[in-house]
Amino acid sequence: MTQLQFNLDMDFLKDSVLNSDLNTVVKSALVLVLNEFMEKERDEYLNAAAYERSSDRIDYRNGYYEREIVMSVGKLTLKVPRTRNGEFSTSVFEKYARHDQALILSMIEMVVNGVSTRKVTQIVEQLCGETVSKSLVSSLTQKLDPIINTWANRPLNTTYYPYIFLDAMYIKVREHHQVVSKAVYIATAITEENKREILGLSVDHVESYESWSRFLQHLKSRGIQSPKLVISDAHQGLRKAIQREFIGTTWQRCNVHFKRNIIEKLPKKDSGDFRLMIRRIFDAVTLEDMRKFKDELMNQYAEDRRYEKALTVLDEGFEDTIQYMNFPKGIRVNIRSTNSLERLNQEVRRRETVIRIFPNTQSAFRLVGAVLMHYQENDYSKRKGLSR
Template sequence: MTQLQFTLDLENLKESVINSDIEAVIKSAIVLVLNNVMEKERDDYLNVAAYERSADRRDYRNGYYERELLLNVGKVTLKVPRTRNGEFSTSVFEKYARCDQALVISMLEMVINGVSTRKVTQIVEQLCGESVSKSFVSSLTQKLDPIVNDWAKRPLNTRYFPYLFVDAMYIKVREHHQIVSKAVYIATAITDKNKREVLGLSVDHVEDFESWSRFIQQLKSRGLQSPKLVISDAHKGLQKAIQREFIGTSWQRCYVHFKRNIINKLPKKDSADIRKMIKRVFEAITIEDIRTFKNELMSQYGDIPKYEKALQIFEEGFEDTIQYMNHPEGMRCYLRSTNSLERLNQEVRRRERVIRIFPNTQSAFRLVGAVLMEYQENAYSRKKSL
């Protein structure tokens, strides 16, 4: 074991103790220890102690330079030994870089988990006794770029995804000195082994046929095969993109959105009975019962004018909303709605709400991607199966 000889500045320590500044005491002790560690490392490198003559000497001392080190007790200034040839290097900063890395990772996790930049700077100041700028925290998050980009571009041809869920949400982004609304496209899926997985995301200007087509094409370029069923809301551009990009794929309209659209057209008064019958239709266990209950509903209420708009929506979207019945019974409760994706969107929204306005599109992609990666790791991966 290396034996260290410490030359302590007792006056400095005595003054700190008398003034009851315990942080200063700790800092002073750390500085003394680390300075002596580096001095010992230089002696070992030179093969000779100070003021000692030896034929085995490798180099000569060349004074010191100051370098700051950020620790959990605050920032300290160390005297780093030098040699003439400049080849000596101390291991102190390399070892403590692990602490810096842990701090950086913690700061990134705080940002991903919805802690505002202002609060992150306050937390770091409380932990380290040093303040960091908002721009530093923002630049720090850029370390996530290669991680998120690699995840977003990972191949999807390693397994088959029979069921695909897609949805879009809107965020605020600063662009050309203006605040604009942008659409975030998110796709999740159920694998052939009945496990959920987040497939990818994209940030685009608007939600239309062209942008949905680009998103689906991006997924296909990574190896995504045409699924058996795509579950989404009834966006016309999305329906058209699904029909064009996926051959032989059925479309399932989210029955939660569908029911909501119907009920919104019902009168608030005197509609309890028809609401019960609508609920009865979608609670049926067999496709035969669903069609029977639907026919009974239309027969009983189809000629009543105040229900006309609601029943028109019901009639037009009925077939698209019962596509889940063509798939295994054990899967139907997972396929008839986009509820699982809606919950994921809510988690993204919770983190996004802290930021409110993204400084640019890349920062939005970075944060949403990091949230999706974390969500899958913490939520989906713990579920062995559906």
């Protein structure tokens, strides 16, 4: 075992102790230990101690250079030994690189979990006694880019996804010195083994047929096969893109959105009975009963002009909203709406709210992608498609 000897700066340490600056004492001790360790490493590399004449000597000492290392007690400045040929390398920085890496990963994770860059700099300063700039935190988060891009472009051809959910949410992004609204497209699915999976995301200018088509084409390029059912809201551009890109696939209009659309058209007063009949329709356990109860509602209120708009919405969207009834009973509750995807959007929104305005599109993709990856690995994949 290597024996270390220290030439302590006793005056400095005594002053630190007397002034009760324990952090300074710890830092000074660590500097002494690590400097001496590197000195011994150089001796072993040279096969000769200082001023020793030896035929086994490999090289000669060539002074020192300073290098900083960040540890849990803060930033340390070490004297790194050199040799003339420049081939000597200490193992100290390799051994303690995990401290730097842990700090970086912690900073990144804080940002992903919705902590503002300003708050991150304050936390790091409290933990390490060192100040980091907001620009440093931002640059560190860019280390996520290759990881997120790999995940967002991973192959999807090894699994068949019979049920796919699609939805969009809106965020604010700074672009060309202006704040603009952009759409974030997210796709999730339920596998044949009844497991949920997040398929991918995209950030585009507007929610349109063209942008939805691009997103679905990207999923197809990664190996997605046409599913049995796609569940979404009734956005016209999205519906058209689904019909074009997933030929032979049934479209399920989100049950929750549909009922909300009907209720929005109801008169403000005296619509309680109408609402109960709507609930009766969608609580029915067979397609036949659902259609029967719907016809009864249409007939009962056909002559009341106050309900004309609500009845139009019900009649035009009804068949698209009950397509889930054509699938196995055990899966119906999970495929009749986009509620599971809405909850995922809320997780994204919870972190996005802290940022408020993204500096650019890439930063938005980075944060949303990181949140989705984290959610997939820690929660989403553990849930069965079937409700409990």
